[in-house]
Amino acid sequence: MKGLIVFIGICALLACKTKQNSETEVSASNNNVSDSGITERDHPSLNIEAEIGDMTRESKNVQILKSKIEGNNLILKIGYSGGCTTHEFQFVGSKMISKSLPPIRTVRLIHDTYDSCREYIERELIVDLKELAYKKEVGSKIKLNIEGGNGVLLYTYQ
Numbered sequence: 001m002k003g004l005i006v007f008i009g010i011c012a013l014l015a016c017k018t019k020q021n022s023e024t025e026v027s028a029s030n031n032n033v034s035d036s037g038i039t040e041r042d043h044p045s046l047n048i049e050a051e052i053g054d055m056t057r058e059s060k061n062v063q064i065l066k067s068k069i070e071g072n073n074l075i076l077k078i079g080y081s082g083g084c085t086t087h088e089f090q091f092v093g094s095k096m097i098s099k100s101l102p103p104i105r106t107v108r109l110i111h112d113t114y115d116s117c118r119e120y121i122e123r124e125l126i127v128d129l130k131e132l133a134y135k136k137e138v139g140s141k142i143k144l145n146i147e148g149g150n151g152v153l154l155y156t157y158q
Contacts, residue, residue: 043123050074050091050132055108057092062111062147066123071158074127074144080111083119087111091125091134093144102141103134104152133157 066077080087090110098104109125132155134142140157 043121045060047126048089048091049128049142050093052095052131053092055094057093057110059110060070060112062109067146067150069153069155072128072130074129076125078125079122081120082115082117084117085113086117087113089125091127102143104143104145105132105143108147129155
């Protein structure tokens with residue numbers, strides 16, 4: 001009799017433990033929390049204008065995941081960690097252009113925000129490229145060599 005009571009007590013404790021674990025897993029999946037404790041959620045697109053400027057500025061922890069040109073815009077899918085502060089980006093082109101046909105300009109995405117939070121953020125960045133054109137004439141072409149990106153993209157001014 002005593003053994004039966006102990007057995008029922010142990011089963012009750014194990015049942016409660018299992019229920020707590022399953023509730024934790026459900027709430028974690030609703031918040032998109034990965035096993036490493038990093039939270040992921042959607043972030044809106046961000047529009048910026050490219051500029052010709054200082055290419056020596058340091059850029060902090062940003063990855064260019066995808067890139068494509070549509071009209072006068074460069075569409076970047078980027079990833080970085082943060083989540084506690086507002087992040088600002090600059091897209092800077094070198095003043096120097098290679099003497100080739102079409103010419104080549106090195107460009108760089110600068111992310112200069114300190115954020116100690118660990119949320120992994122993926123977002124779309126839409127860059128107006130008009131300032132980086134070789135000549136501001138319809139049909140003028142230039143290749144953009146993106147540092148840390150997916151190689152060289154051909155941009156035709158429109």
